Amino acid sequence: MIYDFDKVVNRKNTNSKKWDPETLDEMFGESEALPFWVADMDFEVAKSIKDAVLKAAEHGIYGYSKRPDSYFDAIINWTKKRFDWEIKKEWIVYTPGIVPAVNYIIQGFCKKGDSILIQEPVYYPFARSIKNNGCNVENNPLKFNGEYYEIDFDDFETKVKDPKVKIFILCSPHNPISRVWTKDELKRLGKICLENNVLIVADEIHNDIVYPEHKHTIFGSLSEELAMNSIICTAPSKTFNLAGMQASNIIIPNEKYRKIYESILEKNSVGSQNPLSIAAVEAAYKYGEEWLEQLIDYLQSNVKLIEDHLKETLPKAKLINPQATYLGWIDLREYDTNGQDLERTISIEGKLALDGGTWFGQCGDGFVRINYACSKTLLKEGLFKLSNIINKKYK
Ligand SMILES: Cc1ncc(COP(=O)(O)O)c(C=O)c1O
Structure with a gap:
């Protein structure tokens, strides 16, 4: 089946947070900003997923639910096929989201005053979750060489050796810089953590959307240890x-x-999964591969669109080497801007909702993150808004 990712689907007035005027006003000071921020896509899901949800909905009773064996088999088979990692049913634990999971892990493995290591610029709810649980954020900033980001291993080792550091949160692939870490990099991080008794929490929420020249390695598949x-x-x-x-x-x-981990879930009474999501997840992993492959092709063509657009209209801007995810990290530092002002100008005067670079840490100053999982029609509209406002305000 051929999927039409060019189709523009109206999400206004559908309770979409990304498109909600009140949320946009709250987040960006502009209720009419065109949204390319929070990481969900403006594409309809695969037909097999929609059919499975409709079938589950048709039943009409949505009581407490249990995941069937077929749910676990779908995940096990996907993980084996896509990442060559054999996992067992009992290893798979449910949580409503990855951010809640990060919070539960901190609650289970740390005490107040402990430190948790992250690598900025990075998905900002990590730092928020660490602080909310009374722990300290330790940062191993990624090094930017003008083209792409690298890990500063010397600094990493120094930070991991601090006895207060109990957990390292790895973002793999990394949001917002869209890097796929190589096996060697992952092994090196893993070895340093093992030697210093630091638990690795690998947030791999983006691990399926990886561009063809790159290969994602699931952290747990590196070695038994x-x-x-x-x-x-x-x-x-x-x-x-x-x-x-x-x-x-x-x-x-x-x-x-x-x-x-399970004891923390128990303590918070997190257990039963919603029946529509059970149907959706199982169908996704069982039948969603063809859709995903076409999605990745479409996203790659969107990357090309962004690169061409920037070259023509914002020649000093640079999209940082996208290897994975549908989140583009754009370097605007060659324009004469200054941090917050850039972000506010884009949202309020440009009427464009992009994640501000500083959301991901101070080192994100001068960058913006664009979610390009949308139709080309919409993406073009957003890119024109971006170049218009930058060219109007900055040199
Ligand atoms: C790296 C990363 N982790 C977690 C999340 C969100 O996870 P959840 O919605 O499952 O809490 C996102 C969403 O953008 C993300 O980029």
């Missing part, structure tokens, strides 16, 4: 546009760690 020292956070939410379904699958091979 690393599998035993890690918690792998996966979800169909980004891959299949199911974020609102609130279903993630946390993979914890280490039984001792799993028990700790």
Whole structure:
């Protein structure tokens, strides 16, 4: 089946947070800003997913639900086929989202005053979750060489050696810089953490959307030792546009760690998964591959569109080497701007809702993040708004 990603689907007045005027006003100071921010896609899901949800909805009773074996088989088969990692049913633990999972992990594995290591610029709810749980954010900033980002391993090792650091949150692939970490990089990070008794929490929510020249390695597949020292956070939410379904699958091979994690779920009474999401997730992993392959092709052509547009209309801007995700990290620092002002100008005067670079850490100053998982019609409109406002305000 051929999917039409060019189709423009109206999301206004559908309770979409991304498109909601009140939310846009709150977040960007402009209720009519055109939205390219929060990471969900403006594409309809695969037909097989919609059919499965409709079938489940048709039943008419939406009581407390249990995940059937076929649900776990779908995840196990997907993980084997796409990442060559064999996982067991009992390793897979449910949580409504990855951010809740990160919070539960902090609650289970840290005490107040402990430190957790992250690599900025990075998905900002990590720092928020760390602070909300009374822990300290330790940062191993990624090094930018003008073309792409790299890990500063010396700094990483120094930070991991601090006995207060209990967890390292790895973002793989990395949001917002859209890097796919190589096996060697992952192994090196893993070794340093193992030597210093630091637990690795690998947030792999974006691991299915990877461009053909790159290969994602699931952290737990690197070695038995690393599998035993890690918690792998996966979800169909980004891959299949199911974020609102609130279903993630946390993979914890280490039984001792799993028990700790499950005890926190128990304490918070997190258990039963919503029946529509059970149907959606199973269908996604069973039948969604063809849709995903076409999606990746479409996203790649959107990358090309952004690059061409920037070359023509904003020659000093640079889209940083997109290897994965549908989130583009644009460097606007060669324009004469200054931080917050740039972000506010884009949203209020440009009427464009992009994630501000500083949301991801101060090192994001002068950058913006664009969610390009939308039709080309919409993307072009957004890019014109961006070049108009930058060219009007800055040199
Ligand atoms: C790296 C990363 N982790 C987690 C999330 C959100 O996870 P959830 O909605 O499952 O809490 C996102 C969403 O953009 C993300 O980019």
